[in-house]
Amino acid sequence: MEIEVAKRLQRTEEYYFSKKLREIDEMNRNGAQVINLGIGSPDLPPHPEVIQTLQAQAALATTHGYQSYKGAAALRIAMADWYARYYRVKLNPDTEILPLIGSKEGIVHICMTYLQEGDEALIPNPGYPAYSSAVTITGATPISYELKPENNWLPNFDELEARDLSKVKLMWINYPHMPTGTLANREFFEKIIEFGRKHQILICHDNPYSFILNDHPQSILEVPNALDVAIELNSLSKSSNMAGWRIGMLIANEHRISQIMRFKSNMDSGMFLPMQLAAAKALSLDKKWYTQLNEEYKLRREKVFQIMDLLNCTYDKNQVGLFVWAKIPDSFENSYKLCDDVLYNAKVFITPGGIFGSVGEKYIRISLCAKTAVYEQAIDRISQALA
Numbered sequence: 037m038e039i040e041v042a043k044r045l046q047r048t049e050e051y052y053f054s055k056k057l058r059e060i061d062e063m064n065r066n067g068a069q070v071i072n073l074g075i076g077s078p079d080l081p082p083h084p085e086v087i088q089t090l091q092a093q094a095a096l097a098t099t100h101g102y103q104s105y106k107g108a109a110a111l112r113i114a115m116a117d118w119y120a121r122y123y124r125v126k127l128n129p130d131t132e133i134l135p136l137i138g139s140k141e142g143i144v145h146i147c148m149t150y151l152q153e154g155d156e157a158l159i160p161n162p163g164y165p166a167y168s169s170a171v172t173i174t175g176a177t178p179i180s181y182e183l184k185p186e187n188n189w190l191p192n193f194d195e196l197e198a199r200d201l202s203k204v205k206l207m208w209i210n211y212p213h214m215p216t217g218t219l220a221n222r223e224f225f226e227k228i229i230e231f232g233r234k235h236q237i238l239i240c241h242d243n244p245y246s247f248i249l250n251d252h253p254q255s256i257l258e259v260p261n262a263l264d265v266a267i268e269l270n271s272l273s274k275s276s277n278m279a280g281w282r283i284g285m286l287i288a289n290e291h292r293i294s295q296i297m298r299f300k301s302n303m304d305s306g307m308f309l310p311m312q313l314a315a316a317k318a319l320s321l322d323k324k325w326y327t328q329l330n331e332e333y334k335l336r337r338e339k340v341f342q343i344m345d346l347l348n349c350t351y352d353k354n355q356v357g358l359f360v361w362a363k364i365p366d367s368f369e370n371s372y373k374l375c376d377d378v379l380y381n382a383k384v385f386i387t388p389g390g391i392f393g394s395v396g397e398k399y400i401r402i403s404l405c406a407k408t409a410v411y412e413q414a415i416d417r418i419s420q421a422l423a
Contacts, residue, residue, distance in 0.1 A: 039067045052165070052391040060385055070379065071414045073340075073388040076214075076403045078277040078357045081331065081419065082318060083325055086276070089317040093310035103306030104325075105297065107135030110294035114316035115285050116202075122247075131290040132263070134297070134316075137307055139244055139271040141286030143170045143208075146240055146267060146286075149299045150205055151176035153239040158193070158207035161393030162215055164242065174310040179204065182395050185363075189218040193227060206413050212245040215392050215401045217355025225256045232265040244271040244284075246356040248404075249333050263289040274358055275316040283307065283315045333358075336404045339411030343386075343402060344417050347374065359401045361389070370397045382421040384414045 053075060060070045081087070093099050106112070111128035119125045127133055130396050136142045143166050151157060153175035159167045161180040169176040181196060183189045191209070209228060211220035232239040239256070246253035268287040273279040286296065340360040344351050349364035368374040371388035378384050387397030387403070408416075 039387070043045070044175060046338050048337050050378060054066040056385070058394075060379075063383070070404075071384045071410060073343075073402050073406060073411075075281050076274070077405055078274060078358075079405050079407065080277045080329070082277045082281075082314075083321055085321075086278070086314050086318045090310050090314035091287060096310075097225040099247075101309075102308050103312070104397070105301045105306055107133075107307065108309060108312040108316075111135050111152040111312040111316045114319040116292045117409055118319040119255065119257075119287070119387075121254060122253050123258060125255050125257045127257075128289060128290075131293065132287060134286040134293050134300070135286070135307065135312065136269075136284040136286055137304055138282035139142075139242065139269040139274065139286075140166055141243070141282075141303075142269045142284055142286045143167060143240075144173070145296050145300050145303070146206070146269075147171050147174050147176070149296045150238060152201065154368045155205045156203040158196075158204055158237070159206060160210065160213075162389060163208065163392055164210060165241075177203075180393065183213070184221070184395065185216075189213055189216040190220065190224055194300075196231065201235045201237065204235065204237050206231065206240055208240050208242065210242040212243075212248075212250060212357045214245060214357060215359055215389060215396065215399075216361045217352070217357045219250065219356055220254070222254070222258065225254070225259050225262075229256070229259045229262050241266055241268045243268055244274050247329075248356060248358050249330055249337065249345065250356040251330075257287060263287075266356050267292060272318055274313055274317075275329075276321075277329075278315070278318065279315070281311055281315070283311065315384060333404050334410060335408055336406070339408055339415065340402045342402065342415055343411065343418060346422065347378070347400075349400065355378035358404050359387075361399055361401050361405070363399050371400050374400060378418060378421070383413070384417055 039043040061071055062294055112133045116127045116129040119127050147170040151171060151174040154181045155176040157171045157176055158181050159178040161182050168178040183193055228239055241256040251343050255268060256262055259269055271284040337360060344362045348365040349362035351360060355361060364371055364374050372391045375386050375388040377387055389399030
């Protein structure tokens with residue numbers, strides 16, 4: 037019996053990594069032992085005190101029931117304190133913070149709350165594919181805006197102003213930017229807030245990479261009255277090595293939190309309380325935690341630069357975040373061809389920039405989520421394949 041999938045999925049393809057990892061699994065079953073440098077899943081553990089908190093709380097008899105849809109008060113307070121200490125942003129933990137089961141679900145929650153057929157949403161090209169997918173699932177139309185290296189991978193406001201924005205309800209931005217590793221500055225955040233206010237567009241800022249290889253984390257909410265115009269998503273996945281825990285946060289004004297809760301409360305029943313309390317512990321760590329984490333990522337990034345040099349790629353050494361983004365040599369037709377050559381000849385998986393949009397077709401991305409010894413092995417394999 038064949039049941040047709042809903043229209044909302046007929047324009048939505050399976051995630052690239054989902055398909056490619058199945059291929060890699062098959063290669064490994066045949067003995068390939070592929071080195072995976074494609075996905076940004078931190079391989080380092082959370083701080084020991086975070087794990088200890090989880091263990092201690094999970095051992096209690098009183099922590100296993102359903103939790104508040106708005107998250108534990110202790111976690112919301114910890115999130116507010118974290119924003120005050122590192123982003124210089126004062127938030128009301130009772131009304132302006134919504135804990136999430138990972139920030140990726142927040143992308144869907146926002147889109148499902150505000151978008152429907154006939155609406156449009158601005159999506160960065162290149163950018164995280166989940167933005168376009170979430171918009172498409174709602175029945176709305178994702179509208180790409182190009183980010184170019186000559187504009188430091190920032191939106192071109194003149195081009196945006198020249199568009200018909202009458203159907204645009206929200207705009208996705210993401211700085212530090214994935215995949216390019218570009219930082220934004222206060223001037224840009226001020227301009228994008230003014231743009232959103234002028235055109236009645238909700239600015240949705242996805243901000244999970246601000247601590248990685250970056251000594252000065254920024255939030256769009258540092259702009260005065262930004263909560264009138266913007267929502268910010270954040271996450272413990274990268275900054276606290278807790279990707280599999282699925283703990284994120286949505287920051288918005290009280291009215292929008294209430295609107296989004298109308299959707300979210302029908303999707304889940306809250307997070308396991310010991311995980312929430314462990315996340316609160318992670319957010320309480322001092323700057324030494326991030327400094328130590330970044331010392332390791334600096335060593336790994338140097339190894340990735342060596343791989344990029346072997347492949348004759350060009351890159352900006354000042355980029356931040358959990359990846360290195362580089363332009364491929366003209367000898368390759370596109371990023372898919374280079375990545376497949378490396379996969380099949382050297383048994384090393386790296387990410388083609390084309391999955392992030394048409395502007396990325398001449399770029400590749402390599403993750404920093406592997407031990408230095410693994411990068412050295414990848415360097416040896418690629419060197420031998422090129423010999």
